[in-house]
Amino acid sequence: MYDLKYLREHLDQIRTSLDRRGNDVPWTDIQKLSEERRAVTTQVEQFRYELNKGSEEVARLRRAKAPAEEAMAAMKQLRDRIKDAEEVLRNVEEALTEVALRIPNIPHVSVAVGADASGNVEVRRWGTMPSFSSPPKPHWEIGENLGILDFDRAAKIAGARFSVMTGAGARLERALINYMLDLHTTHHGYREVIPPLMVNRSSMTGTGQLPKFEEDLFRLRDEEYFLIPTAEVPVTNLHREEILSADHLPLRYTAYTPCFRREAGSYGKDTRGLIRLHQFNKVELVAFTTADRSYEELERLTGHAESVLQHLKLPYRVISLCTGDLGFSAAKTYDLEVWLPSQQQYREISSCSNFESFQARRASIKYRSTGGKKEAKSDFVHTLNGSGLAVGRTLVAILENFQQPDGSVEVPTVLRPYMGGMERIKKE
RNA sequence: GGAGAGGUGGCCGAGUGGCCGAAGGCAACGGUUUGCUAAACCGUCGUAGGGACAAAAUCUCUACCGAGGGUUCAAAUCCCUCCCUCUCCGCCA
Numbered sequence: 001m002y003d004l005k006y007l008r009e010h011l012d013q014i015r016t017s018l019d020r021r022g023n024d025v026p027w028t029d030i031q032k033l034s035e036e037r038r039a040v041t042t043q044v045e046q047f048r049y050e051l052n053k054g055s056e057e058v059a060r061l062r063r064a065k066a067p068a069e070e071a072m073a074a075m076k077q078l079r080d081r082i083k084d085a086e087e088v089l090r091n092v093e094e095a096l097t098e099v100a101l102r103i104p105n106i107p108h109v110s111v112a113v114g115a116d117a118s119g120n121v122e123v124r125r126w127g128t129m130p131s132f133s134s135p136p137k138p139h140w141e142i143g144e145n146l147g148i149l150d151f152d153r154a155a156k157i158a159g160a161r162f163s164v165m166t167g168a169g170a171r172l173e174r175a176l177i178n179y180m181l182d183l184h185t186t187h188h189g190y191r192e193v194i195p196p197l198m199v200n201r202s203s204m205t206g207t208g209q210l211p212k213f214e215e216d217l218f219r220l221r222d223e224e225y226f227l228i229p230t231a232e233v234p235v236t237n238l239h240r241e242e243i244l245s246a247d248h249l250p251l252r253y254t255a256y257t258p259c260f261r262r263e264a265g266s267y268g269k270d271t272r273g274l275i276r277l278h279q280f281n282k283v284e285l286v287a288f289t290t291a292d293r294s295y296e297e298l299e300r301l302t303g304h305a306e307s308v309l310q311h312l313k314l315p316y317r318v319i320s321l322c323t324g325d326l327g328f329s330a331a332k333t334y335d336l337e338v339w340l341p342s343q344q345q346y347r348e349i350s351s352c353s354n355f356e357s358f359q360a361r362r363a364s365i366k367y368r369s370t371g372g373k374k375e376a377k378s379d380f381v382h383t384l385n386g387s388g389l390a391v392g393r394t395l396v397a398i399l400e401n402f403q404q405p406d407g408s409v410e411v412p413t414v415l416r417p418y419m420g421g422m423e424r425i426k427k428e
Numbered sequence: 429g430g431a432g433a434g435g436u437g438g439c440c441g442a443g444u445g446g447c448c449g450a451a452g453g454c455a456a457c458g459g460u461u462u463g464c465u466a467a468a469c470c471g472u473c474g475u476a477g478g479g480a481c482a483a484a485a486u487c488u489c490u491a492c493c494g495a496g497g498g499u500u501c502a503a504a505u506c507c508c509u510c511c512c513u514c515u516c517c518g519c520c521a
Contacts, residue, residue: 005477041478045490052490055502059446068501075501243438368438378475 002103003361004096008034017106020113021323025103033096040089047082051075101205102212105358107323108295108332114322120335121322126306127315129339130401136341139399140273143169145407146427149274160271161263161278163392168425172398172411173281175418176391177256180283180308184388188304190254190285195234197257198225203237206363208329208355218260218278227260231284232385239288240363243378249367250289250297254388257282274392275347281391285352287384290367294354294382295332302334302352305388309349312412314397315339317346331356336389338397349393352386359383 002014007030015027054075061068112121130136143149148169154162165173184190204210204226209217218227228234235253244251259282270276285304289297302318309316321333330353337346357380360366366378402410409425416423 003476038478041490045478048490051501055446058501062446072501079501 002100004034004037004093004100007100007103008038014103014106018104020107020111021104021326022115023104026099030096030099033092033099037089037092037096040085040092044082044085044089047078047085051078051082054078098211101210101362104328105326105331105355107326108354108356110320111326111332112320112322113324115324117322117325119322120325121320123318123320123334125315125317126310127313127339129315130341132341132403133405136400136403138273138342139340139396142399142403142407142409146409146425148172148425151272158278161276163274163277163279165395167428168419168422169395171419171422172415172425173391173395175415176394177281177283178418179415180388180391181254181256183308183311184254184283184285184304188252188254188285188307190252190304193231193235193238193253193255195228195231195238195255195257197228197234197260199228199234199237200224201226203233203240203363206240207233207236207359208362209233212328215264216262218262228257229261230259230282230385230387231255231257232286235284235286236359236365236383236385237363239365239381242365244288244365244367244381246290246367249381250287250293253286255284255286256391257284274396277392280393283388283391285386285388288365288367288381289384291357291379291382294356294384297382297384298332298334298352298354301384301386302336305336305350305352305386308389308394309336309338311414312394312398314394314401316349327351327353329353329355329358331358334386336387338393339401340397341400341403347393348390349397350387350389353384355383355385357382 002010007014011027011031011034015025018025054071058068058071058075061071112119114120137145140149140151144151146168148165148167150164150166154164157164181192185192198220201210201224204217209226209229217229219225220227234257235255238253239251258279260279261277263276263278266276274280285301287297287301306316306318316336316338319335319337321327321330321335326333333351333353335348336350336352338349339345340347360380360383365381365383367381368378398412399409402412404410404424407427411419411422411425
Protein backbone atom coordinates (compact mmCIF):
# COMPACT_ATOMS: atom_id res chain seq x y z
CA MET A 1 0.00 0.00 0.00
CA TYR A 2 1.10 3.50 -0.64
CA ASP A 3 0.99 6.16 2.01
CA LEU A 4 -1.80 8.59 1.41
CA LYS A 5 0.45 11.48 0.51
CA TYR A 6 2.40 9.48 -2.05
CA LEU A 7 -0.83 8.16 -3.42
CA ARG A 8 -2.21 11.64 -3.98
CA GLU A 9 0.93 12.95 -5.61
CA HIS A 10 1.60 9.96 -7.85
CA LEU A 11 -1.91 8.78 -8.60
CA ASP A 12 -1.62 8.87 -12.38
CA GLN A 13 1.74 7.17 -12.36
CA ILE A 14 0.51 4.37 -10.13
CA ARG A 15 -2.60 4.00 -12.19
CA THR A 16 -0.68 3.70 -15.41
CA SER A 17 1.67 1.12 -13.96
CA LEU A 18 -1.22 -0.97 -12.72
CA ASP A 19 -2.90 -1.02 -16.10
CA ARG A 20 -0.34 -3.72 -16.88
CA ARG A 21 -2.10 -6.04 -14.51
CA GLY A 22 -5.85 -6.35 -14.33
CA ASN A 23 -7.24 -4.35 -11.43
CA ASP A 24 -10.55 -3.12 -10.17
CA VAL A 25 -9.39 -0.07 -8.27
CA PRO A 26 -11.86 2.85 -8.01
CA TRP A 27 -9.43 5.51 -9.16
CA THR A 28 -11.87 8.40 -9.34
CA ASP A 29 -12.99 7.79 -5.75
CA ILE A 30 -9.41 7.79 -4.64
CA GLN A 31 -8.66 11.04 -6.36
CA LYS A 32 -11.72 12.71 -4.89
CA LEU A 33 -11.07 11.41 -1.39
CA SER A 34 -7.40 12.37 -1.56
CA GLU A 35 -8.22 15.93 -2.38
CA GLU A 36 -10.92 16.10 0.23
CA ARG A 37 -8.55 14.74 2.80
CA ARG A 38 -6.03 17.44 2.12
CA ALA A 39 -8.61 20.21 2.29
CA VAL A 40 -10.16 18.97 5.53
CA THR A 41 -6.76 18.38 7.10
CA THR A 42 -5.77 21.96 6.45
CA GLN A 43 -9.02 23.18 7.95
CA VAL A 44 -8.67 21.07 11.10
CA GLU A 45 -5.09 22.15 11.60
CA GLN A 46 -6.02 25.79 11.22
CA PHE A 47 -8.74 25.40 13.86
CA ARG A 48 -6.36 23.64 16.19
CA TYR A 49 -3.85 26.38 15.78
CA GLU A 50 -6.41 28.94 16.85
CA LEU A 51 -7.47 26.79 19.75
CA ASN A 52 -3.91 26.38 20.96
CA LYS A 53 -3.31 30.10 20.75
CA GLY A 54 -6.57 30.77 22.59
CA SER A 55 -5.71 28.34 25.35
CA GLU A 56 -2.35 29.95 25.83
CA GLU A 57 -4.11 33.27 26.09
CA VAL A 58 -6.38 31.89 28.82
CA ALA A 59 -3.40 30.60 30.72
CA ARG A 60 -1.74 33.96 30.45
CA LEU A 61 -4.84 35.81 31.70
CA ARG A 62 -5.25 33.46 34.64
CA ARG A 63 -1.66 33.87 35.67
CA ALA A 64 -2.19 37.61 35.56
CA LYS A 65 -5.33 37.13 37.66
CA ALA A 66 -7.32 38.73 34.86
CA PRO A 67 -10.82 37.58 33.86
CA ALA A 68 -10.73 34.91 31.15
CA GLU A 69 -14.39 34.01 30.77
CA GLU A 70 -14.77 35.66 27.40
CA ALA A 71 -11.83 33.86 25.84
CA MET A 72 -12.95 30.59 27.34
CA ALA A 73 -16.40 30.90 25.87
CA ALA A 74 -14.98 31.62 22.42
CA MET A 75 -12.73 28.60 22.63
CA LYS A 76 -15.63 26.43 23.66
CA GLN A 77 -17.39 27.29 20.41
CA LEU A 78 -14.28 26.68 18.41
CA ARG A 79 -13.92 23.28 19.95
CA ASP A 80 -17.32 22.22 18.68
CA ARG A 81 -16.36 23.21 15.17
CA ILE A 82 -13.13 21.24 15.50
CA LYS A 83 -15.05 18.18 16.55
CA ASP A 84 -17.26 18.39 13.49
CA ALA A 85 -14.31 18.85 11.17
CA GLU A 86 -12.45 15.99 12.81
CA GLU A 87 -15.41 13.74 12.33
CA VAL A 88 -15.36 14.49 8.61
CA LEU A 89 -11.62 13.94 8.45
CA ARG A 90 -11.89 10.62 10.22
CA ASN A 91 -14.49 9.40 7.77
CA VAL A 92 -12.51 10.50 4.75
CA GLU A 93 -9.32 8.90 5.97
CA GLU A 94 -11.09 5.70 6.80
CA ALA A 95 -12.66 5.50 3.36
CA LEU A 96 -9.38 6.32 1.69
CA THR A 97 -7.39 3.79 3.67
CA GLU A 98 -9.98 1.16 2.94
CA VAL A 99 -9.56 1.54 -0.83
CA ALA A 100 -5.81 2.14 -0.62
CA LEU A 101 -5.34 -1.24 1.07
CA ARG A 102 -6.97 -2.85 -1.94
CA ILE A 103 -4.56 -1.45 -4.51
CA PRO A 104 -2.26 -4.22 -5.71
CA ASN A 105 1.49 -3.95 -6.06
CA ILE A 106 3.05 -2.61 -9.25
CA PRO A 107 4.71 -5.31 -11.36
CA HIS A 108 8.45 -5.05 -11.92
CA VAL A 109 9.49 -3.91 -15.41
CA SER A 110 10.95 -7.33 -16.19
CA VAL A 111 7.54 -8.99 -15.77
CA ALA A 112 5.84 -9.97 -19.01
CA VAL A 113 2.49 -8.38 -19.73
CA GLY A 114 -0.30 -10.89 -19.98
CA ALA A 115 -3.93 -11.40 -19.12
CA ASP A 116 -3.70 -14.76 -17.35
CA ALA A 117 -1.54 -17.82 -16.77
CA SER A 118 -1.20 -18.38 -20.51
CA GLY A 119 1.07 -15.32 -20.60
CA ASN A 120 3.56 -16.77 -18.14
CA VAL A 121 7.11 -17.26 -19.35
CA GLU A 122 9.17 -20.41 -18.89
CA VAL A 123 12.62 -19.44 -17.71
CA ARG A 124 14.42 -22.78 -17.52
CA ARG A 125 14.03 -26.52 -17.03
CA TRP A 126 16.03 -28.96 -14.97
CA GLY A 127 16.29 -32.75 -14.76
CA THR A 128 15.08 -35.61 -16.89
CA MET A 129 11.60 -37.01 -16.80
CA PRO A 130 11.38 -40.68 -15.79
CA SER A 131 10.13 -43.17 -18.32
CA PHE A 132 7.73 -45.98 -17.49
CA SER A 133 6.93 -49.25 -19.20
CA SER A 134 3.30 -49.02 -18.10
CA PRO A 135 1.30 -45.83 -17.40
CA PRO A 136 2.47 -44.22 -14.16
CA LYS A 137 -0.03 -44.24 -11.30
CA PRO A 138 -1.30 -41.15 -9.55
CA HIS A 139 0.16 -40.58 -6.10
CA TRP A 140 -3.07 -41.32 -4.21
CA GLU A 141 -3.21 -44.74 -5.75
CA ILE A 142 0.43 -45.44 -4.97
CA GLY A 143 -0.01 -44.16 -1.43
CA GLU A 144 -3.17 -46.06 -0.69
CA ASN A 145 -1.74 -49.26 -2.15
CA LEU A 146 1.31 -48.90 0.09
CA GLY A 147 -0.89 -48.16 3.08
CA ILE A 148 0.77 -44.80 3.78
CA LEU A 149 -2.03 -42.43 2.67
CA ASP A 150 -5.59 -42.69 3.97
CA PHE A 151 -8.08 -40.27 2.44
CA ASP A 152 -11.18 -42.16 3.54
CA ARG A 153 -10.35 -41.79 7.18
CA ALA A 154 -9.27 -38.19 6.65
CA ALA A 155 -12.73 -37.47 5.25
CA LYS A 156 -14.32 -39.20 8.21
CA ILE A 157 -12.46 -37.31 10.91
CA ALA A 158 -12.32 -33.93 9.19
CA GLY A 159 -13.85 -33.79 5.72
CA ALA A 160 -12.88 -33.27 2.11
CA ARG A 161 -9.47 -31.77 1.35
CA PHE A 162 -7.72 -33.27 4.33
CA SER A 163 -5.19 -36.08 4.50
CA VAL A 164 -3.94 -38.72 6.85
CA MET A 165 -0.40 -40.02 6.43
CA THR A 166 0.71 -43.12 8.26
CA GLY A 167 3.81 -45.23 8.71
CA ALA A 168 6.47 -44.60 6.07
CA GLY A 169 4.27 -41.87 4.57
CA ALA A 170 4.28 -39.86 7.78
CA ARG A 171 7.95 -40.50 8.16
CA LEU A 172 8.67 -39.37 4.62
CA GLU A 173 6.77 -36.13 5.23
CA ARG A 174 8.77 -35.57 8.41
CA ALA A 175 12.02 -36.49 6.64
CA LEU A 176 11.32 -33.89 3.97
CA ILE A 177 10.65 -31.19 6.56
CA ASN A 178 13.86 -31.95 8.41
CA TYR A 179 15.90 -32.26 5.27
CA MET A 180 14.69 -28.93 3.90
CA LEU A 181 15.22 -27.12 7.19
CA ASP A 182 18.70 -28.57 7.59
CA LEU A 183 19.64 -27.60 4.05
CA HIS A 184 18.43 -24.02 4.40
CA THR A 185 19.86 -23.41 7.84
CA THR A 186 23.19 -25.16 7.32
CA HIS A 187 24.01 -24.37 3.70
CA HIS A 188 21.89 -21.38 2.71
CA GLY A 189 22.25 -19.21 5.80
CA TYR A 190 18.66 -18.99 7.02
CA ARG A 191 17.67 -18.69 10.66
CA GLU A 192 15.04 -21.19 11.72
CA VAL A 193 11.79 -19.90 13.23
CA ILE A 194 8.80 -21.59 14.79
CA PRO A 195 6.06 -18.95 14.74
CA PRO A 196 2.44 -18.85 15.90
CA LEU A 197 0.01 -20.60 13.57
CA MET A 198 -2.70 -18.12 14.45
CA VAL A 199 -2.22 -14.41 13.96
CA ASN A 200 -4.16 -11.20 14.45
CA ARG A 201 -5.74 -8.93 11.88
CA SER A 202 -2.83 -6.50 11.80
CA SER A 203 -0.43 -9.21 10.71
CA MET A 204 -2.75 -10.39 7.97
CA THR A 205 -3.11 -6.81 6.76
CA GLY A 206 0.64 -6.28 6.90
CA THR A 207 1.44 -9.02 4.41
CA GLY A 208 -1.56 -8.29 2.20
CA GLN A 209 -4.01 -11.13 2.90
CA LEU A 210 -6.46 -8.63 4.39
CA PRO A 211 -8.69 -6.84 3.76
CA LYS A 212 -9.19 -8.19 0.27
CA PHE A 213 -8.91 -11.93 0.71
CA GLU A 214 -10.68 -12.67 3.96
CA GLU A 215 -12.77 -15.39 2.32
CA ASP A 216 -9.60 -17.41 1.65
CA LEU A 217 -8.76 -17.61 5.35
CA PHE A 218 -9.90 -19.72 8.26
CA ARG A 219 -10.94 -17.55 11.16
CA LEU A 220 -11.79 -18.45 14.73
CA ARG A 221 -15.37 -17.79 15.65
CA ASP A 222 -15.02 -16.16 19.05
CA GLU A 223 -11.60 -14.60 18.84
CA GLU A 224 -10.01 -12.28 16.32
CA TYR A 225 -7.50 -14.89 15.19
CA PHE A 226 -6.83 -16.21 11.72
CA LEU A 227 -5.10 -19.47 10.86
CA ILE A 228 -2.02 -18.70 8.80
CA PRO A 229 -2.27 -19.59 5.09
CA THR A 230 1.54 -19.56 4.91
CA ALA A 231 4.46 -18.95 7.26
CA GLU A 232 5.12 -15.82 5.23
CA VAL A 233 2.56 -14.07 7.42
CA PRO A 234 3.98 -14.59 10.90
CA VAL A 235 7.61 -14.52 9.78
CA THR A 236 7.38 -11.31 7.75
CA ASN A 237 5.46 -9.74 10.61
CA LEU A 238 8.29 -10.61 13.01
CA HIS A 239 9.65 -7.17 12.16
CA ARG A 240 6.41 -5.26 11.76
CA GLU A 241 6.72 -1.73 13.12
CA GLU A 242 10.45 -2.09 13.53
CA ILE A 243 13.41 -0.15 12.21
CA LEU A 244 16.19 -2.58 11.38
CA SER A 245 19.84 -1.77 11.32
CA ALA A 246 21.27 -1.81 7.79
CA ASP A 247 24.28 -3.89 8.83
CA HIS A 248 21.95 -6.68 9.86
CA LEU A 249 20.48 -6.92 6.37
CA PRO A 250 19.75 -9.10 4.62
CA LEU A 251 17.84 -11.07 7.24
CA ARG A 252 16.96 -14.57 6.13
CA TYR A 253 14.51 -16.83 7.95
CA THR A 254 13.16 -20.28 7.30
CA ALA A 255 10.14 -21.77 8.99
CA TYR A 256 8.28 -25.02 8.83
CA THR A 257 4.57 -24.64 9.53
CA PRO A 258 1.29 -26.21 8.62
CA CYS A 259 -0.72 -23.88 6.37
CA PHE A 260 -4.48 -23.49 6.34
CA ARG A 261 -6.51 -22.39 3.34
CA ARG A 262 -10.21 -22.27 2.69
CA GLU A 263 -9.71 -23.04 -1.02
CA ALA A 264 -13.03 -21.35 -1.64
CA GLY A 265 -13.74 -21.18 -5.34
CA SER A 266 -11.63 -24.22 -6.19
CA TYR A 267 -14.56 -26.66 -6.38
CA GLY A 268 -13.85 -29.53 -8.68
CA LYS A 269 -10.13 -28.80 -8.97
CA ASP A 270 -7.65 -31.37 -7.72
CA THR A 271 -10.30 -33.09 -5.67
CA ARG A 272 -8.22 -36.22 -5.17
CA GLY A 273 -4.94 -36.62 -3.43
CA LEU A 274 -2.59 -34.24 -1.70
CA ILE A 275 -2.41 -31.44 -4.24
CA ARG A 276 -4.99 -29.07 -2.83
CA LEU A 277 -5.79 -29.37 0.87
CA HIS A 278 -7.21 -27.23 3.64
CA GLN A 279 -4.15 -28.08 5.70
CA PHE A 280 -0.70 -28.77 4.33
CA ASN A 281 2.91 -28.51 5.45
CA LYS A 282 5.36 -26.06 4.01
CA VAL A 283 8.92 -24.94 4.65
CA GLU A 284 9.06 -21.24 3.91
CA LEU A 285 11.95 -18.90 3.11
CA VAL A 286 11.64 -15.22 4.02
CA ALA A 287 14.15 -12.44 3.40
CA PHE A 288 14.42 -8.75 4.28
CA THR A 289 16.80 -6.68 2.15
CA THR A 290 17.58 -3.17 1.03
CA ALA A 291 15.94 -1.94 -2.15
CA ASP A 292 19.07 -2.13 -4.27
CA ARG A 293 19.65 -5.80 -3.56
CA SER A 294 16.19 -7.32 -3.56
CA TYR A 295 16.22 -8.66 -7.11
CA GLU A 296 19.58 -10.27 -6.56
CA GLU A 297 18.03 -11.79 -3.45
CA LEU A 298 15.04 -13.07 -5.43
CA GLU A 299 17.35 -15.02 -7.74
CA ARG A 300 19.27 -16.36 -4.78
CA LEU A 301 16.17 -17.37 -2.86
CA THR A 302 14.65 -19.04 -5.91
CA GLY A 303 17.93 -20.91 -6.33
CA HIS A 304 17.68 -22.14 -2.74
CA ALA A 305 14.23 -23.56 -3.40
CA GLU A 306 15.46 -25.12 -6.64
CA SER A 307 18.37 -26.78 -4.89
CA VAL A 308 15.92 -28.86 -2.84
CA LEU A 309 14.41 -30.25 -6.03
CA GLN A 310 17.84 -30.83 -7.49
CA HIS A 311 19.04 -32.75 -4.47
CA LEU A 312 15.89 -34.85 -4.60
CA LYS A 313 16.48 -35.32 -8.36
CA LEU A 314 12.98 -34.18 -9.22
CA PRO A 315 12.55 -32.65 -12.71
CA TYR A 316 11.09 -29.17 -12.69
CA ARG A 317 10.82 -25.92 -14.56
CA VAL A 318 10.88 -22.29 -13.52
CA ILE A 319 8.09 -19.96 -14.63
CA SER A 320 8.06 -16.18 -14.42
CA LEU A 321 4.48 -15.10 -13.78
CA CYS A 322 3.06 -12.48 -16.13
CA THR A 323 1.30 -9.35 -14.93
CA GLY A 324 -2.14 -10.92 -15.11
CA ASP A 325 -1.19 -13.96 -13.04
CA LEU A 326 0.84 -12.14 -10.41
CA GLY A 327 -0.41 -12.24 -6.83
CA PHE A 328 -1.85 -9.12 -5.21
CA SER A 329 1.22 -8.21 -3.15
CA ALA A 330 4.00 -9.35 -5.48
CA ALA A 331 6.11 -7.26 -7.85
CA LYS A 332 7.70 -10.32 -9.42
CA THR A 333 7.18 -14.03 -8.90
CA TYR A 334 8.92 -17.20 -10.04
CA ASP A 335 6.92 -20.37 -9.72
CA LEU A 336 8.74 -23.68 -9.49
CA GLU A 337 6.76 -26.45 -11.11
CA VAL A 338 7.62 -30.10 -10.56
CA TRP A 339 6.95 -32.84 -13.07
CA LEU A 340 4.06 -35.16 -12.22
CA PRO A 341 4.15 -38.25 -14.46
CA SER A 342 0.57 -39.32 -13.81
CA GLN A 343 -0.72 -35.95 -15.01
CA GLN A 344 1.94 -35.54 -17.69
CA GLN A 345 2.36 -31.94 -16.64
CA TYR A 346 4.29 -29.62 -14.39
CA ARG A 347 2.57 -28.55 -11.18
CA GLU A 348 3.41 -25.69 -8.84
CA ILE A 349 5.51 -26.71 -5.87
CA SER A 350 7.01 -23.37 -4.91
CA SER A 351 6.33 -19.71 -5.44
CA CYS A 352 9.12 -17.19 -4.88
CA SER A 353 8.28 -13.49 -4.84
CA ASN A 354 9.78 -10.09 -4.37
CA PHE A 355 7.26 -7.78 -2.75
CA GLU A 356 9.61 -4.81 -2.90
CA SER A 357 8.35 -2.29 -0.34
CA PHE A 358 4.68 -3.27 -0.66
CA GLN A 359 4.47 -5.32 2.52
CA ALA A 360 7.01 -3.13 4.29
CA ARG A 361 4.79 -0.09 3.82
CA ARG A 362 1.74 -1.90 5.11
CA ALA A 363 3.61 -3.39 8.03
CA SER A 364 5.95 -0.46 8.58
CA ILE A 365 9.25 -2.31 8.35
CA LYS A 366 12.14 0.06 7.84
CA TYR A 367 15.89 0.09 8.03
CA ARG A 368 18.39 2.77 8.89
CA SER A 369 21.94 2.91 7.68
CA THR A 370 24.29 3.30 10.61
CA GLY A 371 27.77 3.40 9.14
CA GLY A 372 29.09 6.31 7.15
CA LYS A 373 27.86 9.87 7.19
CA LYS A 374 25.03 11.64 8.88
CA GLU A 375 22.27 10.45 6.59
CA ALA A 376 20.52 8.37 9.18
CA LYS A 377 17.33 8.54 7.21
CA SER A 378 15.19 5.45 7.40
CA ASP A 379 13.65 3.73 4.42
CA PHE A 380 11.37 0.78 3.79
CA VAL A 381 12.98 -2.62 3.41
CA HIS A 382 12.13 -4.98 0.60
CA THR A 383 10.58 -8.28 1.62
CA LEU A 384 10.73 -11.57 -0.22
CA ASN A 385 9.56 -15.06 0.35
CA GLY A 386 9.30 -18.41 -1.31
CA SER A 387 8.32 -21.98 -0.59
CA GLY A 388 11.28 -24.11 0.05
CA LEU A 389 9.20 -26.29 -0.59
CA ALA A 390 5.57 -27.25 -0.22
CA VAL A 391 6.12 -30.51 1.62
CA GLY A 392 2.99 -32.44 0.66
CA ARG A 393 3.45 -31.72 -3.02
CA THR A 394 7.08 -32.78 -2.77
CA LEU A 395 5.92 -36.07 -1.33
CA VAL A 396 3.51 -36.38 -4.25
CA ALA A 397 6.35 -35.80 -6.70
CA ILE A 398 8.53 -38.40 -5.01
CA LEU A 399 5.81 -41.04 -5.03
CA GLU A 400 5.03 -40.44 -8.68
CA ASN A 401 8.50 -39.96 -10.10
CA PHE A 402 10.16 -42.77 -8.15
CA GLN A 403 7.39 -45.36 -8.32
CA GLN A 404 8.60 -48.82 -9.29
CA PRO A 405 6.91 -51.54 -11.36
CA ASP A 406 6.31 -53.60 -8.20
CA GLY A 407 4.37 -50.73 -6.57
CA SER A 408 7.17 -49.71 -4.23
CA VAL A 409 8.78 -46.26 -4.18
CA GLU A 410 12.46 -45.52 -4.14
CA VAL A 411 13.55 -43.12 -1.42
CA PRO A 412 15.80 -40.29 -2.71
CA THR A 413 19.34 -40.74 -1.48
CA VAL A 414 19.51 -37.52 0.49
CA LEU A 415 16.43 -38.50 2.50
CA ARG A 416 17.64 -41.94 3.52
CA PRO A 417 19.49 -40.75 6.62
CA TYR A 418 16.23 -39.17 7.70
CA MET A 419 14.33 -42.40 7.05
CA GLY A 420 16.44 -44.67 9.22
CA GLY A 421 18.34 -45.83 6.15
CA MET A 422 15.20 -46.97 4.30
CA GLU A 423 15.87 -47.24 0.54
CA ARG A 424 12.44 -48.29 -0.61
CA ILE A 425 8.94 -47.80 0.67
CA LYS A 426 7.22 -51.15 0.30
CA LYS A 427 3.83 -52.41 1.30
CA GLU A 428 3.99 -53.29 4.95
C1' G B 429 -10.01 -18.15 35.72
C1' G B 430 -8.99 -14.83 40.54
C1' A B 431 -5.97 -10.69 42.71
C1' G B 432 -2.48 -6.85 41.96
C1' A B 433 1.20 -3.70 39.24
C1' G B 434 2.46 -1.34 34.87
C1' G B 435 2.77 0.44 29.43
C1' U B 436 6.54 7.69 28.21
C1' G B 437 11.39 9.11 22.48
C1' G B 438 16.68 3.57 19.86
C1' C B 439 17.21 1.93 25.32
C1' C B 440 16.73 3.27 30.69
C1' G B 441 13.89 6.70 33.29
C1' A B 442 11.46 11.58 35.49
C1' G B 443 7.04 13.90 34.92
C1' U B 444 -0.63 13.95 38.28
C1' G B 445 -4.02 19.76 34.35
C1' G B 446 -1.23 25.11 31.17
C1' C B 447 5.44 27.68 30.18
C1' C B 448 5.94 19.45 28.30
C1' G B 449 7.48 16.73 22.14
C1' A B 450 8.45 15.91 27.06
C1' A B 451 14.03 16.55 32.61
C1' G B 452 18.20 13.35 33.36
C1' G B 453 21.18 9.19 31.86
C1' C B 454 22.86 5.61 28.10
C1' A B 455 23.57 4.64 23.04
C1' A B 456 24.34 6.97 18.23
C1' C B 457 26.25 10.92 15.04
C1' G B 458 29.42 15.51 14.18
C1' G B 459 33.37 18.36 16.24
C1' U B 460 37.44 20.03 19.71
C1' U B 461 41.46 18.47 22.50
C1' U B 462 44.79 15.15 24.30
C1' G B 463 46.75 10.79 22.29
C1' C B 464 47.56 5.24 22.40
C1' U B 465 43.29 0.43 21.32
C1' A B 466 40.26 5.21 25.63
C1' A B 467 38.72 9.52 28.21
C1' A B 468 37.10 14.62 28.67
C1' C B 469 34.42 18.68 26.67
C1' C B 470 30.96 21.06 23.03
C1' G B 471 27.10 20.29 19.66
C1' U B 472 23.40 17.28 17.07
C1' C B 473 20.08 13.63 18.01
C1' G B 474 11.89 10.79 17.34
C1' U B 475 7.93 9.72 13.77
C1' A B 476 4.15 11.20 10.61
C1' G B 477 0.97 14.72 8.18
C1' G B 478 -0.33 19.89 6.21
C1' G B 479 1.61 24.51 4.22
C1' A B 480 5.56 27.96 2.11
C1' C B 481 9.70 27.16 -1.90
C1' A B 482 10.25 25.22 -9.10
C1' A B 483 13.09 21.75 -6.12
C1' A B 484 16.68 20.62 -2.27
C1' A B 485 18.32 22.90 2.03
C1' U B 486 15.32 25.43 5.17
C1' C B 487 11.12 27.68 7.59
C1' U B 488 6.29 27.04 9.68
C1' C B 489 1.94 24.63 11.51
C1' U B 490 -0.62 20.09 13.31
C1' A B 491 -0.69 15.34 15.52
C1' C B 492 1.58 11.46 18.30
C1' C B 493 3.67 9.78 25.90
C1' G B 494 -0.04 1.38 24.34
C1' A B 495 -5.11 2.04 21.19
C1' G B 496 -9.87 4.36 20.95
C1' G B 497 -13.52 7.51 23.13
C1' G B 498 -14.84 11.34 26.98
C1' U B 499 -14.31 15.70 30.53
C1' U B 500 -11.93 20.75 30.11
C1' C B 501 -10.61 27.12 27.36
C1' A B 502 -6.37 23.60 27.93
C1' A B 503 -4.73 16.35 28.93
C1' A B 504 1.39 12.34 29.04
C1' U B 505 -1.30 13.99 33.54
C1' C B 506 -8.54 13.28 35.19
C1' C B 507 -12.74 9.53 33.53
C1' C B 508 -14.46 5.16 30.44
C1' U B 509 -13.56 0.96 27.09
C1' C B 510 -10.09 -2.15 24.83
C1' C B 511 -5.10 -4.27 23.88
C1' C B 512 -0.47 -5.77 25.76
C1' U B 513 3.36 -6.85 29.60
C1' C B 514 4.79 -8.31 34.53
C1' U B 515 3.91 -10.55 39.69
C1' C B 516 1.15 -13.87 42.96
C1' C B 517 -2.75 -17.71 43.34
C1' G B 518 -5.53 -21.54 40.72
C1' C B 519 -5.45 -24.84 36.51
C1' C B 520 -2.82 -27.22 32.74
C1' A B 521 1.12 -29.78 28.34
